[in-house]
Each structure stands twice: as structure tokens, then as C-alpha cells.
Amino acid sequence: MRTFAPLLLMLAAPAFAQGSGPTPALANRQLADPAQEAQAMRLMHSLRCIQCQGQSIADSDADMAGTMRAEVRQQIAAGQKPHAIRSWMIDRYGEWVSFEPDMKGAGLLLWIAPFLIFFASIWLARGLFRRRT
Amino acid sequence: MNRPWLLWIPLAVVAFFGGLAIFGLAEPEDTQVHSAMIGKKLPEFALPAATAGVPALSNTDMADGKPRLLNIFASWCLPCKAEAPYLEALKAAGVEIDAIAIRDKPEDVATFLAEFGNPFRRIGSDRELAVQLQLGSSGVPETYVIGGDGRILFQHMGDIRAEHVPMLIEKVNAAK
Numbered sequence: 445m446r447t448f449a450p451l452l453l454m455l456a457a458p459a460f461a462q463g464s465g466p467t468p469a470l471a472n473r474q475l476a477d478p479a480q481e482a483q484a485m486r487l488m489h490s491l492r493c494i495q496c497q498g499q500s501i502a503d504s505d506a507d508m509a510g511t512m513r514a515e516v517r518q519q520i521a522a523g524q525k526p527h528a529i530r531s532w533m534i535d536r537y538g539e540w541v542s543f544e545p546d547m548k549g550a551g552l553l554l555w556i557a558p559f560l561i562f563f564a565s566i567w568l569a570r571g572l573f574r575r576r577t
Numbered sequence: 578m579n580r581p582w583l584l585w586i587p588l589a590v591v592a593f594f595g596g597l598a599i600f601g602l603a604e605p606e607d608t609q610v611h612s613a614m615i616g617k618k619l620p621e622f623a624l625p626a627a628t629a630g631v632p633a634l635s636n637t638d639m640a641d642g643k644p645r646l647l648n649i650f651a652s653w654c655l656p657c658k659a660e661a662p663y664l665e666a667l668k669a670a671g672v673e674i675d676a677i678a679i680r681d682k683p684e685d686v687a688t689f690l691a692e693f694g695n696p697f698r699r700i701g702s703d704r705e706l707a708v709q710l711q712l713g714s715s716g717v718p719e720t721y722v723i724g725g726d727g728r729i730l731f732q733h734m735g736d737i738r739a740e741h742v743p744m745l746i747e748k749v750n751a752a753k
Contacts, residue, residue, distance in 0.1 A: 464653075465680035465704035494610050494715040507680060508715070511706040536713035538613040571583065 470517040471510030477521075484520040488513055490543045491533055500543065612713030612732045619727045620711035624701025627678040628686040634675055634701030640727030644752035645673040646745065647721040648697070649709065651681050652689035654717045656736035661693035663737040668696040670742075672749050676700045679709060679717050722748045 475481040488502035495506035501513050512533070519529045533541045545551035614620075623635035639645065648664060650657040668674060676697040678686050686700065703709055712721070712729075722731035722745065731748050733741060 464682060464685075465706075468705045468707070497608065497610070508706055508710070511710050514705075515707075515710060534613065536613055536711065537610055537715070538713075540610055568583070568586070571580070 465507075467507070467510050468514035470514035470521075472513075475517055475521055480520050481517075483526060484513075484517050487520070487526045487529060488516055491516070491530070492541050492543055494537060494541070609734050610715045611734070612715075612729070614713040614729050615732060617729055619723065619729060620708070622701075622708045622711065624677065624703055624708060626683075627676075627681060627700040627702035628683045628690065630687075631690075631695065631697060632699045634677065634699040636727060638699055639675060639723050640725070642725040643673060644725050644730075644749050645675060645698075645723055646749065647723050648674055648676040649679060649712075649714055649717055649719040649721075650676055651679040651717045652685040653681070654679075657718045658689075658693055660718055660736035660738070661696075663739060663742050664696040665694055666742050667737075667745060670746050672746060673698055675723075677703050677708060679703055679706060720745065722752060724752045 475484060485502060489500050491501045491512065493499045493501050493504035493506055493509040493512070495508045496504050499509070501509040501516070516529055519532070520526070530542055530544075534546075539546060539551070545554055547555050619636040619639060621636050624633060626633040639647065646667065650660075664674060674696050676699070678700055681702060681704070683702070686702075701708070714732075716734070718736050720733040720737055721729055722733075724730050730752055733745065737745065
């Protein structure tokens with residue numbers, strides 16, 4: 445049994461867990477136009493994979509990431525603007541899908557917090573230095 | 578020191594972030610990515626039949642004035658097998674259920690239905706996950722409540738268990 449155990453493990457369900465189906469053509473094939481491909485690639489690095497949640501769709505090998513890459517490339521090839529494609533994804537999965545939070549609501553706070561903290565600390569430090577002299 | 582209250586500001590800031598961290602830890606973690614399509618119309622799609630003998634599925638099939646469930650499943654998905662009896666229970670309660678099979682082969686779907694029963698009116702085959710992406714769905718199984726006008730009303734993520742059956746029946750009835 446011990447000799448067969450690794451063999452049985454290799455046959456275990458997870459190996460087949462993703463089912464079978466064709467991968468969309470544009471999931472792993474670059475666009476013919478290098479400028480468009482670069483644009484698509486930049487966007488793919490800033491969109492989050494739904495299945496393996498820490499990775500961008502450019503880095504992930506999950507099926508859903510492949511489908512999302514194909515969608516991005518298709519829309520770029522059709523002349524769609526990257527910000528519009530990002531909104532298209534956000535319309536379906538919410539803000540969560542984007543690695544670049546929008547500048548509104550809690551996202552706005554994220555963007556301006558560093559500046560707020562910077563100026564607040566200057567203001568605090570100024571007071572301290574003034575007392576020394 | 579003419580403004581001693583200034584000294585308290587750093588402490589207040591640290592206390593605020595400490596409180597935020599404790600609040601974050603106490604809050605149960607939700608790692609599911611919910612669809613943002615709730616309240617919107619179904620996307621346009623026309624999927625081929627997933628297996629012989631069960632009709633294909635398009636978005637217009639689900640806009641015939643009757644609310645129903647849309648189940649996203651796959652023959653290779655274990656929790657889909659676990660929820661099969663509860664889908665049967667829903668069907669027995671008069672709920673109409675359509676389905677989309679994800680990354681599946683016709684023969685595998687046929688085997689799955691033969692083993693676990695077929696509670697579905699129609700099954701569309703989404704082999705490239707294209708419709709799943711448009712639905713804002715992030716995995717299998719998932720079950721949506723679809724209004725009679727083809728609007729997405731509710732998303733249930735994960736397998737349907739015994740305790741979810743009455744809730745789903747109520748949601749479908751409420752949409753009538």
C-alpha cells in the first residue's frame with residue numbers, strides 16, 4: 445500500500461478539480477499589435493483574479509483568470525479604453541476586482557491619507573521646533 | 578508647554594488604529610467575492626445544450642414572466658453533488674430551476690444527472706466561463722434567484738443546504 449499511496453494521491457480529485465473545457469484563445473495569446481498588448485498587459489496586472497484572490501489575472505493560471513484575460517484583450521482589440529474595461533469588471537464583481545481603488549468613498553481616503561498624515565506631522569513638528577529656539 | 582492637549586494626539590491616533598485592528602479581527606472574515614449584478618438584468622447569452630435530452634439555455638428563456646432559480650454547477654464539483662438533493666427538494670416545492678454547467682463535457686453532465694437526478698428545466702454549457710464572467714459569478718456552485726423579467730434578484734454562494742431551502746422558496750415566491 446505504501447508504494448501505491450503516492451500514485452493514488454496523484455490520481456486524487458484535485459488534479460481534475462477544474463474540469464475540462466477549452467481555454468479562450470486570447471487567454472494566453474498576445475495581441476498582434478504590440479502597443480495594444482502593452483496596454484492590455486498593464487490593465488491585466490491591475491485586475492484581481494476571482495479564483496486565487498491575491499494574484500492579478502496576468503499572474504494567475506486559474507481558468508477564470510484566463511477568461512478575464514481574454515475579455516480584456518478582446519475589448520482592447522475592439523478599441524475599448526482600459527478605464528472602461530476596468531469599470532466593466534467592477535460592474536460585475538465590485539470594487540474588489542481592481543487593485544487600484546477608485547478615488548471616491550473609502551478609496552479617496554486611501555489616496556489622500558498619506559498627504560494628510562504628512563502635513564499633520566509637519567504641523568506637529570513645527571510646533572516642537574519653535575519651542576526649542 | 579502652552580498646548581498640553583497636543584501631547585494626546587499621538588496616543589489618540591495609536592488608539593484609533595489599535596481599535597480598528599481589534600474591530601477587524603472581531604469581524605468574521607468574508608472571502609467571497611459577491612456579484613455586483615444583483616438588481617440588474619441578466620447579460621445576453623445563448624448557451625448550447627450541456628447534454629443530450631435537456632434543452633439549451635439563453636437569457637430570454639428566463640424572462641418569460643415566471644421567477645425561477647439559476648444554478649451554476651459542474652459535474653466535477655463536489656459540493657454540487659452535495660446540494661443535488663436540495664435542488665430536488667426545491668423542484669418538488671414547485672420551483673423551476675435552470676442551470677449552467679461550467680467547463681463540462683456532455684457525457685460527464687449525463688453521468689452526473691443519471692447519478693444525482695435532474696431537477697433542471699434547461700442546462701446551458703459554458704465551457705469557457707464567458708457567461709460566468711458576465712454574471713459576476715466567482716465559482717461553483719452558485720444559485721441565483723431570477724425575476725420573471727429576467728432581473729437578477731439574489732445570489733447564493735456555495736452549496737445549498739437544508740437550511741437554505743425555505744429561504745430560496747420564499748425568495749422565488751416573493752418575486753411572483
